[in-house]
Amino acid sequence: MIQAHNVETMTPSPLVTRRAALAAGLATGLAAAALPGSGFSAARTGDPRVQTKAGPVVGVREQAISVFKGLRYGAPTKRFQPPEPPTPWRDAVPATTFGAASPQRGSEPNQSEDCLFLNVWTPATDAGRRPVMVYIHGGAYATGSGSHPLYDGSRLAEREDVVVVTLNHRLNVFGYAYLARLASGFEDSGNVGQLDLLLALRWVQDNITAFGGDPDRVMLFGQSGGGAKIATLMATPAAQGLFHRAATMSGQQVTASGPINATTRATVWLKALGLTPDRAAEAATLPVERLLEAQTAEDPILGFGGLYFGPVLDFRTLPRHPFYPDAAPLGRSIPMIIGNTREETLGFMGDDPRNIGLTWDSLAERLTPGVMRIDITPEAVIAGYRAMHPDWSPDQVLIAATTAGRSWRGAVIEAEERARAGAPAWVYQLDYPGTMPSGRKGAFHTADIPLVFDNVTLSESRVNGPGAQTVSDAMRKAFVALARGGDPNHSGLPRWDRYVLPRRQTMLFDVTSQMADDPRGDERQFFSAIPYIQPGT
Structure with missing residues (x-):
């Protein structure tokens, strides 16, 4: 299971481990190979070669899918500065290994500030003009990369005849440390x-046209922090026209x-770096490890x-x-799926030993401001x-209250604001349970990732019980x-109505999926009396 950050706070957690199993074999990426002057000849006849705007790249044909890993979309980054396009190259570059991830805490392998890489899975590098599905990874704004095994786009691309893209970008302080008011030259930091x-x-x-995709049908989808990044892009003027549909999953x-x-x-x-505000510019010269530790x-x-x-x-x-105060007008014309999982916070606290034997008295001690x-x-x-x-137990109340009070609130607000604006939105709740490391079951945070990617059979998936493939x-x-x-309607689902007020139509995904009006409406109404300001912001 991907042990993700809580997207509501997006604070670093020592529990996050995304790809330890992939550490072997990923130590060498395309960071150096994709620079100009790197000669390469395809090792196998039939491996796909594509001419990008920056230069030629060669991927790998894996059964019915062409795979390109570690494609450079940006030059090596300058710390706290906007990205720049890559320097063009002449000789073919191998696109066979995932590129480096942004520096971060945790066990993500192959980290570097030179991390602007993406990956493509496509049925064919032809003129097919297939829909393009760009996945933005979670891990809040702090950790992760686009190369976790559960994000492998092979089955999604092959079974649905689409082009799948995943990517890396700068995270945590490297992507979001705001120094603009402290030092000149860092206005965009x-x-x-x-x-x-x-x-x-x-x-x-x-x-993407050269990879068989349609640049006029680009959909962004992302889970947790990935969904939050997408919501932010929907209010970003420079993103206009770069994508045409969106789906956010618990983010x-x-x-x-x-x-x-x-x-x-x-x-x-x-201050944790030993710098006063007037010395903020010096952060651009300090070792990566110090910046992360601070x-x-x-x-x-x-x-x-x-x-x-963030x-x-x-x-x-x-x-x-x-x-806030409403759905950003820039994003209202973009058709959007907004989803969450029923036991969201089970993924954060379900296996916490402090929850064993909860009583009503000890539950009060657990429901601290840091939890709620x-x-x-x-x-x-x-x-x-x-x-x-x-009839609920203290443990059931803990998971339900933290889910409804902190994780679900943002999704409800987004759906309601789009409904008020007349913007198309389809809302889902995942009810199908996965299995926690302890054996506990529930629809926890991240459970929808292997379902959407059709990767339920992978060893990394904890959502693989009876009926998982149906879901x-x-x-x-x-x-x-x-x-x-x-x-999003298709023949394998009941009619999925748009979310409108006051009905709040929601698709409940399970072995037998069904529509419901205002599911968990009592919990929604209870917490609606409490002003919501997104934690962390």
């Missing part, structure tokens, strides 16, 4: 991770980080966890919040749930239908 995504999408526009961004809060966090980070300082806004670094309302790249992420007393939460669901077929085809025609 708070959003360079988003600017990387824009450069990758421009690469798709310029090159939302109602508000971006305000510039004053972002500056406060940067100041705390600099992120562990306590967040001065939240009062718990490591420092949050998109900033800088009035340059990002001129407004994505879904909203300003409400644990006594009020417990009383509310005991009235709504008197995967339903979800995969819905995402592909949106990518292909702008509407």
Whole structure:
């Protein structure tokens, strides 16, 4: 299972381990090979060769799919500065190994500040003009890469005749440390991770036709932090025309980080580096390891966890919040799927030993501000749930309340704001359970990833019980239908109605999927009385 960050706070966690199993064999990437002057001849007859705008690349034909890994979409990065296109090359470059991931804490292998790479899976490098599905990885804004095994696009591309793209971009302080108010020359530093995504999408526009894709049918989909990045792009003027549909999976961004809060966090980070604010520019010269370690300082806004670094309302790249005070007008014309999982926070705290033997008294101790992420007393939460669901155990209330109060809230707000604006949105809730490492079952955070990618049979998938393939077929085809025609309906599902108020129509994905109006409406109404400000922003 991918142990993801909580997208609502996006604070570093020592529990995150995304690809330890892939460490062997990924130590050498395309970082050097993709630079000009790297000669290469295809090792096998029939391996696909494509001429990109920057130069020729050679991938690998794997059964019915052509795979290109580690394609360079940006030049080696300059720290805290906007990305630049790659220097063109003349000789063919091998695209057979994943490129480096952004520097980060945790066990992600093959890290480098030179990390602007993407990967393509395509049925054929022909004139097919297939729908293009660009996946933006999770791990909050702090960790991850586009090369986790569960993101392998082979089955999705082959079974649905689409082109799949995954990518890497700058994360954490390298992508989102806001130094603009502390030092000159760093005006864009708070959003360079988003600017990387824009450069990758421009690469798709310029090159995807040569890989058999249609640049006029580009869909972004992403889980957790990936969904939040997509929501942010929907409020970004420079993203206009670069994508045409969107699907977010347990990832939302109602508000971006305000510039004053972002500056406060940067100041705390600099202090942990031993720098005063007037020496902020020196952070551009310090070792990577020091920059990452300083992120562990306590967040001065939240009062718990490591420092949050995410998109900033800088009035340059990002001129407004994505879904406050309403759905950003720039994104309203984009058909959108908004989804969550029923037991979202089971993925964060389901195997926590502190939950063993919970009583109503000890539950109150567990429902701290750091767990609930909203300003409400644990006594009020417990009383509310005991009235709504008197048969539930303390453990059930813990998972349900933290899911509804902190994880689900952003998705509800986004769906409701799009409904108010008349913008097309289809909402889902995943009910089909996966299995936690402890053996506990539930529809936890990340459970929808292998279902959408059709990778339920991989060893890394913990969503592989009876009927998993049936659920995967339903979800995969819905995402592909949106990518292909702008509407997720297909013959394998009941009619999926758009989300409108006050009905709040929601597709419940399970072995037998069904529509429901306002599922968990009692919990939604309970928490709607509490003002919601996205934690971290």
